[in-house]
Amino acid sequence: MKIQPHCSAVCLLSLLLLAGCAAALSGDAPGSWRWLRGNTHTHTYWSDGDAPPDLVAARYRDAGYHFLVLSDHNVLSQGERWWPISNSGGRPLRDEHLEQIEKRFGPGWLVTREVEGGGEMRLKTLEEVRGALEEEGRFLMIEGEEVTDRYQGHEVHINAVNIGEVIPPQRGGSVAETIERNLDAILEQGRRLGRPVLAHLNHPNFVWSITVDDLASIRGERFFEIYNGHRGTNNNGDASHPSLEVMWDEANTRRITTLRLPLLHGLATDDSHNHHAGDLVSSEGRGWVMVRARELSAESVISALRAGEFYASSGVSIADFGFQEGRYWLVIEGEEGVTYETRFIGTRSDGVETGPPGILLEKSLSLRPEYRLGGDELFLRAVVISSKLHPDPHARGDFESAWLPPQRGPAAP
Numbered sequence: 001m002k003i004q005p006h007c008s009a010v011c012l013l014s015l016l017l018l019a020g021c022a023a024a025l026s027g028d029a030p031g032s033w034r035w036l037r038g039n040t041h042t043h044t045y046w047s048d049g050d051a052p053p054d055l056v057a058a059r060y061r062d063a064g065y066h067f068l069v070l071s072d073h074n075v076l077s078q079g080e081r082w083w084p085i086s087n088s089g090g091r092p093l094r095d096e097h098l099e100q101i102e103k104r105f106g107p108g109w110l111v112t113r114e115v116e117g118g119g120e121m122r123l124k125t126l127e128e129v130r131g132a133l134e135e136e137g138r139f140l141m142i143e144g145e146e147v148t149d150r151y152q153g154h155e156v157h158i159n160a161v162n163i164g165e166v167i168p169p170q171r172g173g174s175v176a177e178t179i180e181r182n183l184d185a186i187l188e189q190g191r192r193l194g195r196p197v198l199a200h201l202n203h204p205n206f207v208w209s210i211t212v213d214d215l216a217s218i219r220g221e222r223f224f225e226i227y228n229g230h231r232g233t234n235n236n237g238d239a240s241h242p243s244l245e246v247m248w249d250e251a252n253t254r255r256i257t258t259l260r261l262p263l264l265h266g267l268a269t270d271d272s273h274n275h276h277a278g279d280l281v282s283s284e285g286r287g288w289v290m291v292r293a294r295e296l297s298a299e300s301v302i303s304a305l306r307a308g309e310f311y312a313s314s315g316v317s318i319a320d321f322g323f324q325e326g327r328y329w330l331v332i333e334g335e336e337g338v339t340y341e342t343r344f345i346g347t348r349s350d351g352v353e354t355g356p357p358g359i360l361l362e363k364s365l366s367l368r369p370e371y372r373l374g375g376d377e378l379f380l381r382a383v384v385i386s387s388k389l390h391p392d393p394h395a396r397g398d399f400e401s402a403w404l405p406p407q408r409g410p411a412a413p
């Protein structure tokens with residue numbers, strides 16, 4: 001079990017106190033919102049993950065997550081599917097895994113059968129997992145799929161959150177068109193089924209698939225993964241490719257000036273395929289979102305994400321943040337012995353032609369950093385980087401961080 005606990009009892013108490021204080025500041029009654037921790041990108045045996053869905057979901061629940069999206073490739077966890085019981089081969093379902101499942105869910109939960117060549121276990125459907133693990137106000141499973149498409153070797157993967165029917169890859173005549181057609185199909189299903197859905201573009205730097213032009217031009221939606229826990233997804237770029245943070249700022253600068261599109265929001269996810277012990281390519285608990293929602297429901301979570309009431313984290317906890325009256329402010333929940341550098345990053349109106357997009361506007365080592373607007377910012381955002389190395393990093397040398405939503409500045413046209 002590798003998931004890091006998000007918060008100790010002591011820091012939970014300080015979080016509650018701060019939350020109450022912030023609620024008073026913003027005029028809301030204390031308790032009218034709460035932080036919910038969630039992962040929207042997870043794989044299981046339903047596609048290329050290495051564990052059954054019930055075991056995976058139980059691990060997230062037991063680690064304190066409030067919501068989870070199982071997002072297998074081009075499939076929903078529905079219907080009848082059997083998995084061979086074997087102690088060898090690729091993605092084996094070992095006897096010890098069966099014991100773990102039985103211990104967690106109790107006798108009678110496992111359904112197995114004998115076939116020629118050995119035993120098989122029936123994969124639980126989402127409805128069965130929900131029945132065993134969901135609890136009002138405590139844990140929610142949101143139905144999802146990683147719509148997995150490609151264009152001429154460029155991987156276009158988009159997570160569809162809170163859908164109800166499988167969405168096949170839509171194909172397109174370019175990367176940008178492939179993105180757009182899939183986003184349209186996801187949002188169209190939401191309208192047709194009368195439910196809120198959310199789509200996010202995954203791991204743009206996976207096999208260097210998505211350029212900053214593609215990212216900037218997204219029209220149907222405005223979410224992408226600023227952090228993906230899988231080690232093959234190149235969040236930090238390389239010598240010849242920009243990092244996701246650089247791409248994010250450049251894309252948002254173009255969106256706010258020439259393209260006149262809403263700002264893109266960045267999410268953090270695990271993209272967990274590997275669910276057993278070891279130094280893994282992907283695993284549970286590397287990156288997540290903290291959503292400030294009124295209640296634990298798919299509607300409330302999606303509406304809070306759309307309103308920018310969230311931050312993405314790979315370990316840093318934020319007790320509160322806001323953007324009001326000419327300032328962007330944060331309250332960081334500090335851990336003893338750890339320091340935190342907050343960088344306020346943005347683009348100034350005179351920097352569009354002359355400088356690189358996304359310059360450092362100001363930095364702070366305070367646990368209550370704030371940035372006062374100068375008046376010429378097109379947009380700005382905040383990122384907090386701790387002095388603590390991530391214990392199970394996407395890339396060696398990554399520090400635990402938090403990415404806060406970008407905001408339109410006073411110079412935005």
Ligand SMILES: [Zn+2]
Nearest residue numbers: 146157202203
């Ligand atoms: Zn993917």
Ligand SMILES: [Zn+2]
Nearest residue numbers: 041043146271
């Ligand atoms: Zn994935």
